[in-house]
Amino acid sequence: MIGSVRPQVDGGRYAAKATVGRDVVVRADVFVDGHDRVGAMLRWQADGESWRDVPMEPLGNDRWGASFMPERPGLHRFKVTGWVDAFATWHSELVRRLAAGEDLAVELQVGATLVASAAKRASGQDRTRLKEWAARLADAAPDEQAELATAEGLTALMARWPDRARNAATSGGSPIWVDRERAASSAWYELFPRSASPVPGRHGTLHDVAALVPSLAELGFDVLYLPPIHPIGRTARKGPNNAPISSADDVGSPWAIGSEDGGHTVVHPDLGTVDDVELLVEELGTHGMELALDVAFQCSPDHPWVSEHPDWFRHRPDGSIRYAENPPKRYEDVYPLNFETDDWRSLWDALLGVVTFWMGRGVRIFRVDNPHTKPFAFWEWLIDKVRAIDPGVLFLSEAFTRPRVMEHLAKIGFTQSYTYFAWRTDPEALRDYLTELTTAPLVDYLRPSLWPNTPDILTEELQRGGAAAFRARFLLAATLGANYGIYGPAFEHVEHEPREAGSEEYLHSEKYEVRWRDLTSAAGMRELIRRVNATRHAHPALQQDASLTFHRTDNPMILAYSKRDARSGDVVLVVVGMDHRYPQSGWTDLEMPALGLAWESPFTVVDDLDGSTYTWRGPRNFVRLDPTHAPGHLFHIEPPGLAGATA
């Protein structure tokens, strides 16, 4: 029997996620009735290629494990095969009979038959050697029995030619979607290109954005994400602070997409041209970065599709098109698309065309706006189509909605997912939430992206906590999450004033206005960002989430956690102060094995935030965190032998 196969999503109905060049760790229960020994094999394939076999190892209690490393992005499958291993069964009994002093003559003849049939399966030299062994077992003299029963050469030889015929069972093929490396680890920076001008009063352009790239690369970001860059509608355009009425100077919301200048495949004339997007992609590429564009499938009333395809929208009984609303909130500048229109094939094709248009300009990452308000079936279809063209295209799901819906979007294909991280401010709630995100079943298919802020989310904690809160949330996001991002300009400048009390909207939100900022004033935050991102790039431990382990401390306002890269043994240990006002001190209670250390081992921790070094020993170590000085410690661990060299 084969059961409890991992990784598997809903019994293999959806693909689990994996990454090129990283181990896919497979586990399964493999067992039979009775006392027979079993053997087990992991079989895997890249789509359309042949199956490859990896022998599985017993882990105890009928659990077996093996791993494989996919070499390219795309769909893969694996199965687990188990069978009764007659030779191993016979051999383990033989060894016990020998110990009990039994005569083995008859049993060695049983073994001879097993070896003779293995010889028939074998080829080359092995075949000849197995035939010789069969003959020796059949004709063993009494004084040879002990030697033959324990001969290791035979066991190794037989293991190469297993008889998989008896009681064989195979699990159903489990799909695994393999992404390129950036899917698993990325630091995102979001900015509004119209605010990118170095000259106050001038509308920013994509050229201005390109000029910022070297500094973003120097900060260590991997992805630059731009809100929609398309023409913005005039009809019902919103004014500053989401005012229902706008003046001729107001720029409107970039999410009110489409004007007489065009729709989703056109660049806003004030920002530049489609060619400028290609140039930006190129500039980012020379700095090891990528561009992420916003996919917001909705239209302003002035979008060309409104007149060309009125049937792509919902109408009210009075004939008017339904604007977006979530009563009593109204978004008169936005018409949702009707994905269930009779003409849905043309609509869906047009939307796919938007994505492939930008793919043609070199864009391979898309941040999808509110995917949960569109049909699951649409996204499953679209992502499949896109991946057939380029399996390296990544989609970030911006679904701040109910957990089951967020999870389902990840199941049907979204590469990364926004999370509730921003609102998990209580230390215990944060620990519980991150534990849920980084353990089964979620860890098998949902890659969390942690954002301390977005243009829609200025949390109460950031409003009240000052720069110390910003620093702590940054350290948490960038080290708890292999994938994270910030709405950068507002974050670096510690912008914390809400539109009104009780609101999470920014005052003078960039969603409705162009903003200019003095970049030099962000120096302090930038230095922290630079150091943390440098540590992320230097330490594979921070480039994955599955190993996240929380450690106890005796002060609830001190959060300690570590990550460990299984292959290299690299470890990062983070200690964060959750009080943004007063210093906190306390003692750690480290789970030493999670750090790859013996329980009472001495070790050296080096803080990458300020270069300080401490010599610790065993689980209990004193820490003191002053939020006015630093958000916490970002330690890498040096093994005991290197302690002297570092000090």
Add this chain to the structure above:
Amino acid sequence: MIGSVRPQVDGGRYAAKATVGRDVVVRADVFVDGHDRVGAMLRWQADGESWRDVPMEPLGNDRWGASFMPERPGLHRFKVTGWVDAFATWHSELVRRLAAGEDLAVELQVGATLVASAAKRASGQDRTRLKEWAARLADAAPDEQAELATAEGLTALMARWPDRARNAATSGGSPIWVDRERAASSAWYELFPRSASPVPGRHGTLHDVAALVPSLAELGFDVLYLPPIHPIGRTARKGPNNAPISSADDVGSPWAIGSEDGGHTVVHPDLGTVDDVELLVEELGTHGMELALDVAFQCSPDHPWVSEHPDWFRHRPDGSIRYAENPPKRYEDVYPLNFETDDWRSLWDALLGVVTFWMGRGVRIFRVDNPHTKPFAFWEWLIDKVRAIDPGVLFLSEAFTRPRVMEHLAKIGFTQSYTYFAWRTDPEALRDYLTELTTAPLVDYLRPSLWPNTPDILTEELQRGGAAAFRARFLLAATLGANYGIYGPAFEHVEHEPREAGSEEYLHSEKYEVRWRDLTSAAGMRELIRRVNATRHAHPALQQDASLTFHRTDNPMILAYSKRDARSGDVVLVVVGMDHRYPQSGWTDLEMPALGLAWESPFTVVDDLDGSTYTWRGPRNFVRLDPTHAPGHLFHIEPPGLAGATA
């Protein structure tokens, strides 16, 4: 979308278990993309009957629930159907629009369309009334809008005629095997009939067993289980204490089945006849009890099948039949059957014939000896065949083997399963193990049977702990497990001497000898048994396992737990001393809601073991347990209002 359906075993591949007359509680995630409201229906059927519908209720976070109560044993199925509820969506938005002071004229027209289509689905009076509502909504005067928007009559009417067409999804049909009541709750008593004679020196008979029935019924047992009652082989018969050589007087092991007198469908001549089995079944029936026979599918060398069907056994290269062994242990008096013989169809049919033979004599419960040493496929086939004849036949799996194998036997159909209970003596280990047994996934398909002892298992704790240990283990087994059993005569007489140090075998085990006991010496233990079984019968809380809740205490040697029957609210709270030598005292920390009580509520606990009554208040209450006096408290709880009446 529908997901995480419970109860479901391996995604519906195996049947979950349920009981006639008890609620099957179904849960599922039901959700759609977007903000639409959904509706959900539980659909269930007894095999071959039509589907019945139960509306599901939202439990929060997209989880929905409903339950159904099967009325007869046999295979049942259920599904969960979800759909977008356009009316509920429209209505919830309408209420918010009303609160925001919007004009509702256009929206009421949208509603009119929805109501008009419901009228088409409806019949009778409802149809007329829905038509009237549609007309009123379509022509609503401005001053009627508010009244129409909040009319509860319309909501109730629409709920009766849901439109299940939009975005409907249905889970796969999940199988549920429904057993009769005894499968869910039973107290077993095992005895060797050959030791049942009231006259020392005389071989006991089935008539002697029948004479014991009234006293067993008085003790409150539900099932009398007899080890094999068939003729015993002579060849290689074991002597006392499993000696390899026996004398002519030795009776041999009842598990060495078959002699020249016959095999599995014959009664040992010294015990009586097949007719006596029928009489015993009858006598038990008049006392509300049942007979369980042992199914041990193996043969002594003298079994008629050995000569009639030599190909049903395994042979060694020297032509001899393989006896049972687990090297270096040998069971020369037993030949295992070869279930994989070429003639397996005849063999399997013959074994099915054994079960149906005894079913024909009125036996409906079978305790299956070592099922894990026979093929899973055989048991799945046999149990299916038997259930087709009588879905009320129950099978207890005696598989003390690896967890995955024990679980799989339960999945493929065994009604109840022996467990590791006997060896879980550490309080924390016992709590963890029982928690695992009584929560998902196990609770959905494996019914644990807790045995403090068996003829094969005299644990070290019982060997050393004296009568106090026997009392404590009895109280634990009978209250932690809705199903439990004892190897009764040895248990009542506190027999605790092992064959040798380090062994779990009884000295002078009844497996190889006839034993006579002075029944009057068991009075003390019998009184405890009688009281506990009486409480089990009086309190539905003890007749199920799923509600088992452990409560903290401040003394690790005091174990506290409760069970609660959801339908009646009946609660039993048990406090057991885990130190069998010295008194232990401490404070409880009761999880009051699990008892159906408010956190600081006063309540009265009545100890059914000695009739004492205590008035308690809130979670913290003092207990003192003296093992020389009683194993613990077996409390039922009386609500605050009754406190005075009881004292």
